[in-house]
Structures are given as structure tokens and as C-alpha cells.
Amino acid sequence: MTRRLRGAVTDDDHEGFGRPGRRSRPRTKDRPDYSAAAQAIVVTIDRGRYRCLLGELHLTATKARALGRKGVIVGDRVRVVGDLSGEEGSLARIVEVLPRRTVLRRTADDTDPFERPIVANADQLVIVTALADPPPRMGMIDRILVAGYDAGLDPVLCLTKQDLAPADDLIAAYAPLEIPVVAVRPGADLGPLHALLTDRTSVLIGHSGVGKSTLVNALIPGVDRATGEVNEVTGRGRHTSTSAVALELPEHAGWVIDTPGVRSFGLSHVTPQSIVAAFPDLAELTADCSRGCTHETGSAECGLDTAVADGRLAPARLESFRRMEGAWRDRPSSA
Incomplete structure (x- = not known):
């Protein structure tokens, strides 16, 4: 509903319920009830616009001012109002973030007191690491594992580029933790990985250049996630994914959330x-x-x-x- 406030037109119902000015009375204590508003899933975020999935419709939405600085992240289940047609140029509005079942977080470093939520409502963490080019870093794998356990996610270790180096040592290193491990190579059958992803919401985390986007492209034909090369001097990959994106597997078999490559993983929020x-x-x-x-x-x-x-x-x-x-x-x- 459009309101006219102090000579300005706004589409945000909440603005009529803000703190009153001095020597004025609030118009009402009642706030809008959005309990019957449509529910959508945030699938990606780009420059202040939230791409949401409502059934089969893709919506572009803004965040209601009443939410303040409350973060909306990929994977969030939200209530939306406004133009829900999904047509070109249409704009919906996120008015409520529903309670999250899980939140995967990290901090910039181990002294940073501010948590950075990455993904909401995932139930499985797929740690993607290359066996070579770039070489595996067990310290990073262990750190991501710690964050996953803290978030209540089930971990999976996915080893890529098996054509360049054997997987035996890494498989043996994590066998005592009873973590599912799957090793893949270009063009290989992804059946074992598909089985682990089926009926799950899985977030893919790993260094840049380890092949997350290549995996996503193989799992979801036609999605065309950008891929990059590894720098021969530094051994580090180039960031090709600039924001997290949630993608549905074919035949509604589950969801995967591809995230930008990470080069550090602070754990100051973990006990x-x-x-x-x-x-x-x-x-x-x-x-x-x-x-x-x-x-x-x-x-x-x-x-x-x-x-x-x-x-x-x-x-x-x-x-x-x-x-x-x-x-x-x-x-x-x-x-």
C-alpha cells in the first residue's frame, strides 16, 4: 500500500510507524502484519538487490527499511510483498527474515570480533580442495571443518583434479573423523557426489582455483558459472565467483550454494x-x-x-x- 508522508510518497508501510518527532504523538502502536505474505528463498545478492525464488518465479527485491541493518544472506527464507510478478523491471520488497535453521559464519581473521554470515539454512558443507594446482592445505580444510561443525552442518570432503595427484594421503588423514570423501577428475562420473547431494542443501567452500564452479557446471548443465586459472607464480586461484548463489539441482534433487573462493578463514566466533x-x-x-x-x-x-x-x-x-x-x-x- 502506498502512503503519503510529509509530502513524500513511499512504498514502505513501516515508515509510518517510526519514532515520532518531538511534541508529537505516534499515530498508532500497531505495525503491519506480514504473517500471510508470500515466502521466498534468497538465491543471490548483487549490489543491494536480492534475487529471490518464489515457486518458479524469480523476483528482484529490496530490503524494507524496518529491517534496519539486519543482514539478509543467501539461503534466507523471507517474506516478500509488492510486485511479485517477476516481470522485467518489477521490484518486490523483503519485509521479514524467517528464523534460520543454520548459519555458516566466518571472521576476517582470528582477532576480528565481527562474525560474517555466509549462508543460511544449509544442512551440508562440501569442502572442495584440489589435490594439485593449487596443492591441498590441510590447515584450511581443518578450519572450514571447525566452522561447519560449529554451524551444525554435516561435512563432506570433495577432492578435485585427481588426474594430477593421488588422493590416498588426504583420504587417510580424514578417515578417522568419519567424514564422507569423494575424489573426482575432469570428465569423471559424478554419481557418488550426486548421491551425497541428493535431497540436501549443500554449500560449497574452498580456495580459489580448486574447481568449485567447474563442479557446479558439471552438476547443473547450462548454468555456466565462470571458471578461472591458477597463477603459476603464487599457486593461487583467481576469484571467479564474486557472490554466493543458490542453484537447484536437476529434477529438484536438492540445492547447491556456490560461494566465492576464500584465502583465509577466521574462527574467533567458535568455542x-x-x-x-x-x-x-x-x-x-x-x-x-x-x-x-x-x-x-x-x-x-x-x-x-x-x-x-x-x-x-x-x-x-x-x-x-x-x-x-x-x-x-x-x-x-x-x-
């Missing part, structure tokens, strides 16, 4: 307790730890060491867990 809590079997073994136990190697009377000593916990599993947890403690954040 040691949230890492341990991601492993119910290990959390149970820490019940008898002394107060304040960090579960690091050498911690006095750590229940994890006791469990290894009496055969309840495999040494390799504890070693892998502590290596991953160590990624949270290490500095700097670039691995």
Missing part, C-alpha cells in the same frame, strides 16, 4: 565446547575431564587420553580430532 559437541562419542568421553580442560595434547587428566589408554577410543581418531581442533588455536588464520 572449544562447540567443536567437541559436534562429536557425540567424544563429548561423552570428556564428561570426566577436569574443569577447564582444553582437550589438547598434554592436558592434565583429559578424558580423551584416558579413553585411549583403556581402549575405548582409537588413537588415530584422537589424533585427527586434535589436529582439527588445533586449527582453531593456531595463528594466523591463513593456512
